Amino acid sequence: MPHTTAPESATPNAFVELGLAPQLTDILAAQGFNTPTPIQAASIPELLAGNDIMASAQTGTGKTAAFLLPALHRLTKEAKHFARGPRILVLTPTRELAEQVSKVATDLCRNIHRCKVVSVVGGVPYPVQNKLLSQPYEVLVATPGRLTDLMRSGRIDFKRLEMLVLDEADRMLDMGFIDEVEAIVDALPKERQTALFSATLTESVQRFAVPMLKAPKLVEMAPQATMQAQIEQSVHYADGYEHKQKLTAALLKKNEGQQTIIFTATKISADELSEWLKMEGFRSAAMHGDLAQRDRRRTLDRLRRGDIDVLVATDVAARGIDVAGITLVLNFDLPRFSEDYIHRIGRTGRAGRSGEAVSLVTKNDFTLLTRIRRQYNLNFSVQVIEGLEARFQPGRAGTGGHDRGRPGGGRGRPAGNGGGRGYQGNRDGGYQGNRDRDAGRSESYNGGRSEGTHPRGEAGYQSHHRPSSSRDNGYQGQNRDRSFGTGQSRDRDGGRTGGYGNGNRDGGYEGNRGGYGGGRDNGYQGNRGSYGGRDAAPRTGGFGGGNRDGGYAGRGGDGQRRSSGGYQGKPSGNRGGGRFE
Known part of the structure; x- marks a missing residue:
């Protein structure tokens, strides 16, 4: 070629x-x-x-x-x-x-x-x-x-x-x-x-x-050459959801008078973060695929007029946004795919202008950050805001091994094959310390959130999220968030039911629930496509191990119901410098 x-x-x-x-x-x-x-x-x-x-x-x-x-x-x-x-x-x-x-x-x-x-x-x-x-x-x-x-x-x-x-x-x-x-x-x-x-x-x-x-x-x-020249890229380490919120507020105050786009992994996170920012006094609005086209246009018009300073958006909804006043892109959640990072930070530093891209990185995000850095040969400066220093530091926690200290007050066994509540692994949005926040916000197949049924699109690539092999994440039943969470729902008494372990323990395997391999007859049966509903070879046992051929049937990429196999579907001025975009 x-x-x-x-x-x-x-x-x-x-x-x-x-x-x-x-x-x-x-x-x-x-x-x-x-x-x-x-x-x-x-x-x-x-x-x-x-x-x-x-x-x-x-x-x-x-x-x-x-x-x-x-x-x-x-x-x-x-x-x-x-x-x-x-x-x-x-x-x-x-x-x-x-x-x-x-x-x-x-x-x-x-x-x-x-x-x-x-x-x-x-x-x-x-x-x-x-x-x-x-x-x-x-x-x-x-x-x-x-x-x-x-x-x-x-x-x-x-x-x-x-x-x-x-x-x-x-x-x-x-x-x-x-x-x-x-x-x-x-x-x-x-x-x-x-x-x-x-x-x-x-x-x-x-x-x-x-x-x-x-x-x-x-x-x-070379994307890295353009990005390095025009966009200052930095990282703030964070210990969990509430720490991310505090960092976000501090960064927005620093960028006061300018416009910011904040990226989240899910539509629900975008709505919740935008509402929290409003309560904190910021002129904020959310934009995602659940908004009607008229409302999305209205939100963009408000951003262009300067009526709002902060737009909290998902990857899909933010594509095509070209607003000259955006000087800061904030990755509240890192993208699951490195390519999305390029698209995200491209909302600033447009047509030769300068811009800033900041990523909030938890322990569970560090592997994603490393992948982005290596793929595009990027250099990230590590920034710290006084009074908001993170307990997590890569030199101490690395990319995988179990932290020697308890991460955020975890209890029970260290996260391995099952375990108690402890450190639950790859939770981008929830509080990582001693709170049980967001247990009900899981974008998983537990009947709770619609985002969990999208194989890609605005909830991130949730269906393809790998469980970590490290001791921190263990095999928590595909983690409690952003996973195929059949069997991962809470009991009414607050206990956990997913993962491997003792049949009668909260964190263990319960024979009559979804989990991995349990007797429930509508567990997730697999037959995942590669991208957007492309058919692939059926998985014989699936994640449910139950008695139905279909498990979570959903719709295939061609819009037809699948009687066998898993969910196949997909979510539905002056430019300066004499350059023309």
Whole structure:
């Protein structure tokens, strides 16, 4: 695969030198943009030459314009006929990102004759979108789920399509859109140009992309170089949920007068943290997938107007947010996947601006932090706020071994194969010390929270959370949080029922409950897919060991009920520096 390295800089007025049509360069000049970003300088010539590309660039580097400018350049040449159906199709993983791309495309094509942009995303009534699609348009920006629905109804004709763009392809995979994207690609003309953009070009992304690209040119930017230059990244160690809250309040006071995005692992955590911040006097709002599209737009508008200073969000909901005033990204919970870290901190330090990214790291997060650091060769400075020092220090606790002191007043046996209440392992959100807080907030399959039924998406990759092999985490019945928690619920008397151990002990194995291997007939039976509902070989015993074939059936990636196997489904201005994003 040919390889193109993004140049470090470009000459002034280089948009003209790149060969873009005057209709586009005039718009850019009027807006004060005359210097392409590195990803633009590397991608635009390849796309203007008609090549397919596979590009690696994190958000905030100008990648939207990198594919829109050459795509819209095509529209400066008259089509063979002006009719319904797009000439350009852009697929994005989220509604917010689709709206952002649509807005930029609309601004750029003001000087192009008959250039109309249509966006189709979930959360908008079908009749409204059907009316838009019944009129002539040139550019279609869509999310995969809604687009496949409209395709099945025969509302879209792709005969005129000339170019396909897959934006944030890694996120599409994470959200389980493989089947939808493949169905869309199969419906497109074979003779087309394709551009794929992703924050990282992992093996899974490349396997996904290669069948739909023709001899693609590879355009790569080193993410760590860009991030290290523009975003100051640091870590604060924490001992648990309440310690994280105190650190968050202190950091927000330090950032007073600026805007912050805080990332949490679940929708419930986002709501609860936002409400707590309001009680502490901060102008805060939460944004996640449970909010109606109208409410999400309203929240973003409030953020852009400066009516709120703190947005508490999940990974999915925050995609596509482009607010110039965001100077701090705070990872209240570390992401389960390293790629999500790149997307998160890309909310600040955009278009050449500086920003700050702070991660709150507990003992159980340290392995995740190490993985992120190694994958992207990042350097994190360790910061301490006076009076809020953590008992946990990596030099003492390391990444796995049992801490010599009791972590937060744990009692009973050390966390091993079963155990008492003690230190329960991988709890990001709950208090790690001597409180039993959040026992009812488990995002597990115990009937308590809806997030636990999502294999990916906004609750983190809960279904794929590994139990730690260390003495601290032991095998607590897949841990009490973010796990397949059948059998992990509380008894009315407050005892624990999951994990391995003595049959009559609170922390042990109870034969008539879910647990691991118990006699309950609706335990989790497995048959997990890899991403977003892709079928995999059934697990014979599953986690339940019961008498039903299905266990927790749910819906498969194709929307059908599974009679055997586990849950397969998926959740549903002035930019400065003369750079254009």
